[in-house]
Amino acid sequence: MTREMTGGMTGDTRADAYRPRRDRLWFTRSRGYTVFVLRELTSVFVAWSIVFLLMLVDAVLGGSLPEFAALAARPWMIALNVVALAATVFHAVTFLNLAPKATVVRLDGRRVPAWMIQGGNHTAWALVSLLIAYVVLRS
Amino acid sequence: MTDSAETPVIRMEVARYRPGEDAEPVFQAYDVPLMDDWAVLDGLTHIKDRLDGSLSFRWSCRMGVCGSCGMTVNGEARLTCGTFLTEYAPGPVRIEPLKGFPVIRDLVVDIDDFLAKLSSVRPWLVREGEEPPLTAEYAQTPEQLEAYKQYSMCINCLLCYSACPVYVLDPDFLGPAAIALAQRYNLDSRDMDDRFDVLNLEDAVWGCTFVGECTKVCPKHVDPAEAIQRYKVSAALRSVLPWSRR
Amino acid sequence: MTDMIDVLIVGGGGAGLRAAVAVAETDPALKVAVVSKVYPMRSHTVSAEGGAAAVIGLGDTLDEHCYDTISGGDWLCDQDAVEAFVAEAPRELIQLEHWGCPWSRERDGRVAVRPFGGMKKMRTWYAADKTGFHLLHTLFQTTLKYQDIIRYDEWYVTKLVVDDGRVHGVVAVEIRTGRVETIPARTVVLATGGCGRAFPFTTNAAIKTGDGMALAYREGAPLKDMEFVQYHPTGLPFTGILITEAARAEGGWLINKDGYRYLQDYDLGTPTPEPTLRSMELGPRDRLSQAFVHEQRRGRTADTPYGPVVYLDLRHLGEEKIEHRIPFVRELCRSYQNLDPVSDLIPVRPVVHYMMGGVHTDLDGATTVAGLYAAGETACVSINGANRLGSNSLPEILVFGRRAGIAAAEFARSHREAEPAAVHSQGEDERRRLARAREGGGNGGRIADLREEMQHTLEGAAGIYRSGDVLAKAADTLAGLRERAEEARVEDGSTTFNTELINLLELHAMLEVAQTIVACALNRRESRGAHQRTDHTDRDDAAYLAHSLVHRAPDGTPSVGLLPVTITRWAPGERVYGRD
Numbered sequence: 029m030t031r032e033m034t035g036g037m038t039g040d041t042r043a044d045a046y047r048p049r050r051d052r053l054w055f056t057r058s059r060g061y062t063v064f065v066l067r068e069l070t071s072v073f074v075a076w077s078i079v080f081l082l083m084l085v086d087a088v089l090g091g092s093l094p095e096f097a098a099l100a101a102r103p104w105m106i107a108l109n110v111v112a113l114a115a116t117v118f119h120a121v122t123f124l125n126l127a128p129k130a131t132v133v134r135l136d137g138r139r140v141p142a143w144m145i146q147g148g149n150h151t152a153w154a155l156v157s158l159l160i161a162y163v164v165l166r167s
Numbered sequence: 168m169t170d171s172a173e174t175p176v177i178r179m180e181v182a183r184y185r186p187g188e189d190a191e192p193v194f195q196a197y198d199v200p201l202m203d204d205w206a207v208l209d210g211l212t213h214i215k216d217r218l219d220g221s222l223s224f225r226w227s228c229r230m231g232v233c234g235s236c237g238m239t240v241n242g243e244a245r246l247t248c249g250t251f252l253t254e255y256a257p258g259p260v261r262i263e264p265l266k267g268f269p270v271i272r273d274l275v276v277d278i279d280d281f282l283a284k285l286s287s288v289r290p291w292l293v294r295e296g297e298e299p300p301l302t303a304e305y306a307q308t309p310e311q312l313e314a315y316k317q318y319s320m321c322i323n324c325l326l327c328y329s330a331c332p333v334y335v336l337d338p339d340f341l342g343p344a345a346i347a348l349a350q351r352y353n354l355d356s357r358d359m360d361d362r363f364d365v366l367n368l369e370d371a372v373w374g375c376t377f378v379g380e381c382t383k384v385c386p387k388h389v390d391p392a393e394a395i396q397r398y399k400v401s402a403a404l405r406s407v408l409p410w411s412r413r
Numbered sequence: 414m415t416d417m418i419d420v421l422i423v424g425g426g427g428a429g430l431r432a433a434v435a436v437a438e439t440d441p442a443l444k445v446a447v448v449s450k451v452y453p454m455r456s457h458t459v460s461a462e463g464g465a466a467a468v469i470g471l472g473d474t475l476d477e478h479c480y481d482t483i484s485g486g487d488w489l490c491d492q493d494a495v496e497a498f499v500a501e502a503p504r505e506l507i508q509l510e511h512w513g514c515p516w517s518r519e520r521d522g523r524v525a526v527r528p529f530g531g532m533k534k535m536r537t538w539y540a541a542d543k544t545g546f547h548l549l550h551t552l553f554q555t556t557l558k559y560q561d562i563i564r565y566d567e568w569y570v571t572k573l574v575v576d577d578g579r580v581h582g583v584v585a586v587e588i589r590t591g592r593v594e595t596i597p598a599r600t601v602v603l604a605t606g607g608c609g610r611a612f613p614f615t616t617n618a619a620i621k622t623g624d625g626m627a628l629a630y631r632e633g634a635p636l637k638d639m640e641f642v643q644y645h646p647t648g649l650p651f652t653g654i655l656i657t658e659a660a661r662a663e664g665g666w667l668i669n670k671d672g673y674r675y676l677q678d679y680d681l682g683t684p685t686p687e688p689t690l691r692s693m694e695l696g697p698r699d700r701l702s703q704a705f706v707h708e709q710r711r712g713r714t715a716d717t718p719y720g721p722v723v724y725l726d727l728r729h730l731g732e733e734k735i736e737h738r739i740p741f742v743r744e745l746c747r748s749y750q751n752l753d754p755v756s757d758l759i760p761v762r763p764v765v766h767y768m769m770g771g772v773h774t775d776l777d778g779a780t781t782v783a784g785l786y787a788a789g790e791t792a793c794v795s796i797n798g799a800n801r802l803g804s805n806s807l808p809e810i811l812v813f814g815r816r817a818g819i820a821a822a823e824f825a826r827s828h829r830e831a832e833p834a835a836v837h838s839q840g841e842d843e844r845r846r847l848a849r850a851r852e853g854g855g856n857g858g859r860i861a862d863l864r865e866e867m868q869h870t871l872e873g874a875a876g877i878y879r880s881g882d883v884l885a886k887a888a889d890t891l892a893g894l895r896e897r898a899e900e901a902r903v904e905d906g907s908t909t910f911n912t913e914l915i916n917l918l919e920l921h922a923m924l925e926v927a928q929t930i931v932a933c934a935l936n937r938r939e940s941r942g943a944h945q946r947t948d949h950t951d952r953d954d955a956a957y958l959a960h961s962l963v964h965r966a967p968d969g970t971p972s973v974g975l976l977p978v979t980i981t982r983w984a985p986g987e988r989v990y991g992r993d
Contacts, residue, residue, distance in 0.1 A: 185907060186909050204750075220860065220902070220904035221905035223911070224912075226619055227455055227619045230654045230745060231745070233451075233454075233455045233456075233618060235451065235455050249748045286557045289558075292511070299511070302504070302507070304523065306523065308518060312518050315515070322459075348554070352513065
């Protein structure tokens, strides 16, 4: 179906329409936007955590564990990692909470409520964390 | 409705844009009676009928189903027929056109872009083979109906586009309602298409960064954000598992 | 001037879109256009709630649907039209299903049906309580498949171009730019809906201003049965928002201020806890609205700032049933009336809902002007007679929208001559008239004041009960209003999206239609269906088993005559509800 495009005679007001300028501070305009942008920023800390983990692996394989431990024990590094932990947890929790949006599960024709999917995710997360903790800490 | 002396008033600051006269929108203030059962839209029709006949805005059913009267009320995308004025007492309350669209005049925005996008997702039942005779319906169980029903409730009011920062920054983004309506047909047991060619694109589902505002402002609980994320999963699966195509 | 259109449809609601698809499907070579003053999905079809009637089996027969419709219409329906309508309604609803309409379903996957007012069998298909919404969006989205259908969105048709008894196109203004354009067309299908906005309390959307009726009437096509105005018994008092009949079909009760189911006092049957078909709350709309007036006179209605009300009681249905079967009722009550029907009574009053009358057409939607067709509420075929049954209007727009589309396509194929010179000159005249209306602007009253005066005049004279002397006075008032409306003040001189100018043109259309309503009501000195005269209280088949046919005289005044009703198999009888 085509919309009749205006043309000819009197010209077109399409050119007269007001188009607002791009708003560079859009993320400050509502709380929802700000929270969204903050959450996006937590990805940086997730990335840092991965880099830190790779450094650890490299240190173990390369035999430079004491140097790495010294670096990790510096106050600013501890501070950075505390912030990174908080940000990563926030990212993980919100990620798991959003999962029901992407996966709609139906049992018996009824939609499984969001809290059950979220609860399942968090439980699975906790179990995996416990398992890792057990493997790492048993020695 | 009479404005007797004791009726309180509320100030409505209404964005005016008259092409040829205004270079950009300006606010004009009107005092209207603050009645308990008046919606923001009733305030606007009061202005048009009693105070200033030159104010332009769209409205029709005033029962939240035609989708005409979406505007920005105190910064938030709302259906003005379903928003009580008293919510903003004692005022003032600011009425602006929906954000993210070119403004034609006052509170009227250009929505042709959406209509073109809607057409592009094939929002109709796609069938293969011959059309059966008009003597019997296709069977569809209540559960199969439930699977897409929510996405069929979209009234095209475009509050979701207005609230979506992705759309406001990149007008090529296919946007929440069009994708939700594509999903309305994808998930319909009678439909035989998956609209992969129009949805699995950078400017379609992958443009969505999941801000989630579309779902928050939707007056009909369509949850377009969910529709989009679900399609991302379907599209990803289809890309890695070629046989998962329906 | 644009290229010649074969079928130009005015109005993008259910009837108009159905006509457009019918043309596109029957002959893809024809050029079809839809001109609508709003985007099609904003059309008022979107507000229909309860359902669409069509015989689907289950011990139901076509004859029973015919009989319910004809008796519901107090024997003023043309029975050949009713038979065609009833026969074609099922295939139309199935067609909508094949296009994707989300009809509510039975467990086994068949389409579900519910009871409805005045219907003896369960035959009302529904999509929860947003049937019109789903129907319109399904239709609109389906039309998008037909890339060749030309759409003029937000164009307002101000005049039909008619020369020598034949239509040649329309003059329309593009609301966005103010540009006035003559669109030549071989045929025109009017599908602009009704005229509820001529009344103060109405379920109708702001756009329902009788445009199509006025367009046809001004060019010499007569209107038919205009005195029959349907009051829906359950509207919300301030907004006029409709609470669907489905609420009563699912078991809701109408009670007065004392909690008494008062319909039992008005020959509508005896109360039962469960709904009984064609009885009590499931009686026809005219009788229920009339019962309200009697309750009011007996002092048994409750008072509100917006006038007297009775109550719709849904509390005994329980939250689950309300949420499942009539969720929109709950949504509307919560958002617009600040109450919850699960725990509260809903205040309701009769509100203007539907025009049984309209442009006089035959079974194919053809009017007396060659090439001009009408369908839906704009038209009067007539299948609704003196009172329309709930859930007949949605199938009506489909059945007769399609018929009009096919007939117009046929006419366009067989009439290929070039347009006459009159098209250009009439277009130029109209352009000048519109420019004057906008730029000149009168110094008379405000549009809103004139509109309100018209609305209250109509409600006072042509409401649920009418009388000769009040109607005569109203006719004078309306004539005066018409003159004053010519001088109405227009404050907006802009060409861009000038809604005030459109409001003025709509007011002119409504006044034109209002005059025909009063003239027809004055002429019919009997009581039948929705037309109740306090000075002529009985039905008079000897004199008035006939349609009112109203022409516009050269001086602009309405002139009313009668046209016999077509009776095929159902001789006029008594309308019986609630007793066998």
